[in-house]
Amino acid sequence: MNNISREYLISILKKGKRVDSRQLDELRNVEISYDVSEHAEGAARVKLGNTEVVAGVKLEVGTPFPDSPDEGVIIVGVETLPLSNPDFESGPPNAESIELARVVDRAIRESHAIDLKKLCIEKKEKVWMILIDIYSINDQGNLQDAAALAALAALKKAKMPSFDGEKVNYKEKKGSLPMNELPVECTNIKVHDKILSDPILDEQIWLDARLTVATTDKGEVCAMQKGGSGTLTINDVKEMIKISLKNGKILRGKLK
Amino acid sequence: MSYTKRNDGRKFDQIREIEAKVGIIKSADGSAMFKIGKTIAIAAVHGPRDLYPKFMQNPRKGILRCNYNMMSFSVDERIRPGPSRRSKEISLVTENALLPALSLEQFPNAVVDVFIEIQQADAGTRCAGICAASMALADAGIPMKDLVCAISVGRVGGKILVDLDKFEEDYEEGSTDMPVAMLPRKDEISLLQIDGHIKPEEIEEALELAKKSCKKILEIQRNALKEKYEKEYGQDE
Numbered sequence: 001m002n003n004i005s006r007e008y009l010i011s012i013l014k015k016g017k018r019v020d021s022r023q024l025d026e027l028r029n030v031e032i033s034y035d036v037s038e039h040a041e042g043a044a045r046v047k048l049g050n051t052e053v054v055a056g057v058k059l060e061v062g063t064p065f066p067d068s069p070d071e072g073v074i075i076v077g078v079e080t081l082p083l084s085n086p087d088f089e090s091g092p093p094n095a096e097s098i099e100l101a102r103v104v105d106r107a108i109r110e111s112h113a114i115d116l117k118k119l120c121i122e123k124k125e126k127v128w129m130i131l132i133d134i135y136s137i138n139d140q141g142n143l144q145d146a147a148a149l150a151a152l153a154a155l156k157k158a159k160m161p162s163f164d165g166e167k168v169n170y171k172e173k174k175g176s177l178p179m180n181e182l183p184v185e186c187t188n189i190k191v192h193d194k195i196l197s198d199p200i201l202d203e204q205i206w207l208d209a210r211l212t213v214a215t216t217d218k219g220e221v222c223a224m225q226k227g228g229s230g231t232l233t234i235n236d237v238k239e240m241i242k243i244s245l246k247n248g249k250i251l252r253g254k255l256k
Numbered sequence: 257m258s259y260t261k262r263n264d265g266r267k268f269d270q271i272r273e274i275e276a277k278v279g280i281i282k283s284a285d286g287s288a289m290f291k292i293g294k295t296i297a298i299a300a301v302h303g304p305r306d307l308y309p310k311f312m313q314n315p316r317k318g319i320l321r322c323n324y325n326m327m328s329f330s331v332d333e334r335i336r337p338g339p340s341r342r343s344k345e346i347s348l349v350t351e352n353a354l355l356p357a358l359s360l361e362q363f364p365n366a367v368v369d370v371f372i373e374i375q376q377a378d379a380g381t382r383c384a385g386i387c388a389a390s391m392a393l394a395d396a397g398i399p400m401k402d403l404v405c406a407i408s409v410g411r412v413g414g415k416i417l418v419d420l421d422k423f424e425e426d427y428e429e430g431s432t433d434m435p436v437a438m439l440p441r442k443d444e445i446s447l448l449q450i451d452g453h454i455k456p457e458e459i460e461e462a463l464e465l466a467k468k469s470c471k472k473i474l475e476i477q478r479n480a481l482k483e484k485y486e487k488e489y490g491q492d493e
Contacts, residue, residue, distance in 0.1 A: 037376040038294065040329035050282050054375065056329025079337050082323070083300035083371035085283050090323055092338065133328040133337060135373065137298070138281045170332040 006191075006206045013194040019202050020049075025188075025243045027198045030254050032153050041173070042158025046150040048198060050140040052084075055150035057132050057158045057177075061168055064120070064127040072119025073129040076105040078136070078147055085139035103185065103225045104134065104148045107214035111183035111222035114155065118178040121163065130155070130177070141200035144212050148185035149251055155179065156255060183222050184251040186244035187212045190228075190236055197243055211237065213244035217252065259413025263424060264293075268417040271407060271469050276387070276480035278395045286396025288480070290388035293421055294378035299388035301396040304366035318363030322351040324385055326374040346382045353386050353406065353437040353447035359399040368398060379425045379433075380408045386437050386447065391477050395484070403477050404446060405470035406437035409462040411454050418465045434459070436466040440474045443467055 004019065012019060022028070028049030036043035040056035064071060078101040082088040093101070108114065119128040132154065134147045159173035189199045189207040196203055208230030214223035221241060226232065232240070262268065272293030281287035284300035291297075307313045324346040328335045350372065360368065370392065372385035383406035390404035410417065411432040412424045425433055432452030438445055445463075454462070 037296075037327070037329050039331050039376060043329060052281075054327070056327065058329050058334035060334060077328075077337055081325075081371065081373060082302070082369065083281065083284065083287075083298070083373060086285075086302045086305070090339075131328070131334055133334075135327055138283050140283060 004202050009203060009206050010192045013191060013196070018196065020200060024194060025197045025247070027247050027250060028200075030149075030251060032149070032254050034153070034157055039170070040154070041161060042154040042156070044150050044153035044157060046146045046153065048142060048146045049200065050138055051142055051146050052138040053134055053136050053143060053146045053150045055132060055134040055147070055154040057130060057154045059158070059161055059168070060129045060131065061121065061126055061163055062129040063125065068116070069124040070120045071116035072114070072127045074105065074108060074114065074116070074132065075129065076101045076108070076132045076134070076151065078104065078134045080136050080139070080143070084136040088139070099225070099227070100144055100147055101134070103144060103212055103223065104132075104151050106223040106225070107148060107183040107185055108151065108155070111181040111214065111216050113152070113179060113181040113183050115178035115180060128160070139201070141202075141204045142187055142198050144187050145185050145198060145251070148214070149254075152182055152184065153255055156182070181216050182252050182255055183214045183216050184248045185212050185214045185223070186247045186251070188240040188243055190230065190232060195236060195239055195243070197247055211240045213241050215245050215248040219245060259415045259427065259429070262417070264421065268415055269465055269468070271419040271472060272421065274473065274476050276391065276476050278391055278480045278484040284392070284396075286392040286394070286398070288388045288391035288395060290384050290391065292380060292384050292419065294376055295374070295380050295384045296376040297372060297374050297381060297384035297388040299370060299372045299385065299392040301368060301370050301389075301392045301398070303368040303396075304363040304398070305369070307365060307367035313365040315364050316361070318360035318366040318368055320351055320355055320358060320360065320368050320370065322347045322354065322370045322372065322389065324350055324372045324374075324382065326377060326381065330374050330377040346385070349447055349449065350382065350386055350389065354389060354393065354404055356444065356446045357390065357400050357402045357404050357439055358393065359401065362399065368393070368396075377422075379420050379422045380435070382406070383408050383435050383437065387473060387477060391480060394481055402439040402441040403474055404437055405440055405473040405477065406435065406447060407466055407469045407473060408433055408435040409466045409469075410434045411452070411458055411462070416458055416461050416465065418469050434462055436463065438467065438470045440470050
């Protein structure tokens with residue numbers, strides 16, 4: 001997979017160009033479709049260029065956490081399937097896939113994208129649990145943004161199954177999830193002294209630092225995650241937030 | 257009471273509608289999607305590549321490693337992600353279903369990894385997985401003696417039929433599921449399982465039905481492969 005050298009990548013970037021001839025702050029083509037699984041309460045497929053992920057939402061009735069007895073539960077999992085990248089291995093989630101999931105989770109939770117109080121059925125006893133599972137299908141870079149967008153698209157599409165106090169009836173669906181916000185995530189990386197949006201693998205493998213910024217409809221930031229072993233300056237961070245707000249609008253537009 | 261009319265109106269020897277596509281995952285060396293009715297399987301092949309840990313290597317020929325998995329949202333009741341006893345068993349029988357078609361002598365010490373994901377399930381997932389995997393192996397350019405075609409046959413409410421859907425698999429008045437994989441060139445069976453009661457003569461009848469259906473599947477698999485390669489390399493005269 002490791003195709004180009006760092007020196008070559010930097011030489012192209014110095015000319016203000018990218019390997020796939022995009023602008024530095026330009027996203028790849030974004031496609032969202034919904035033909036994933038009829039058994040999911042909501043599901044979506046997101047393609048960012050050649051990167052592809054699918055996300056599915058399942059709803060179950062369970063007991064709330066003791067510290068939030070009247071709120072529904074959200075659990076996000078990311079499976080970096082070995083099918084999607086020759087470097088991925090089978091087995092329990094590794095640090096990278098846990099980070100992917102937690103950053104998706106954080107944006108949804110912190111933006112209050114879902115009104116969890118409305119998912120309470122019986123205080124301390126029964127609440128709806130939203131289980132979001134995201135699978136990588138083809139990893140050509142930036143799984144993070146694809147995963148976040150897919151989760152959001154699946155949530156937006158989700159229909160609630162009916163519950164008679166005893167059993168969930170998955171055949172009978174009514175109403176959508178109580179959603180308030182669409183927190184989209186945008187990742188920028190820094191290579192040498194250049195900032196690139198929506199990196200492909202060839203760029204991502206040479207990153208010095210990475211910043212994922214989740215933004216809301218109101219133009220606020222609701223989550224951030226820095227990655228990579230290098231550093232960012234305050235100006236880098238400002239620049240990356242600015243780009244993320246701009247690109248976030250484009251991604252959010254695809255959800256409408 | 258016997259099962260006189262199929263739930264979805266099909267004839268007893270009629271398989272569900274199939275859609276097949278090759279080359280769906282660019283990061284993989286070979287890949288394919290196989291959809292039969294509402295069951296959707298995708299498969300990707302990585303390799304031949306070096307096999308680690310080293311003691312697992314076979315100096316005489318390459319090994320095949322299959323991994324079958326159902327996505328958590330592929331069914332009504334969510335499946336916990338990660339391997340289960342069921343998925344491990346299916347991975348194993350899938351390996352055995354595919355191996356007879358492969359020539360791995362050219363790849364000593366290497367492994368060919370096959371990953372199968374069930375995206376949406378309406379019964380017959382292991383068969384759909386095998387169909388997808390066999391196309392993905394061909395797409396990856398692994399030397400093969402034949403494609404592998406798989407279909408489930410069985411007995412539902414006393415009737416022998418092909419390609420059970422979930423309703424038929426769960427049929428309350430008795431259902432026997434019998435997944436079969438074949439190498440159609442010589443009608444060799446490479447996978448055969450039976451789940452339920454069935455008489456020996458009924459097995460024979462079911463196998464004939466499987467054989468007939470595998471030919472139809474082969475046609476679809478071939479066309480899907482042709483579609484990709486004719487596009488890439490142009491048609492023969």
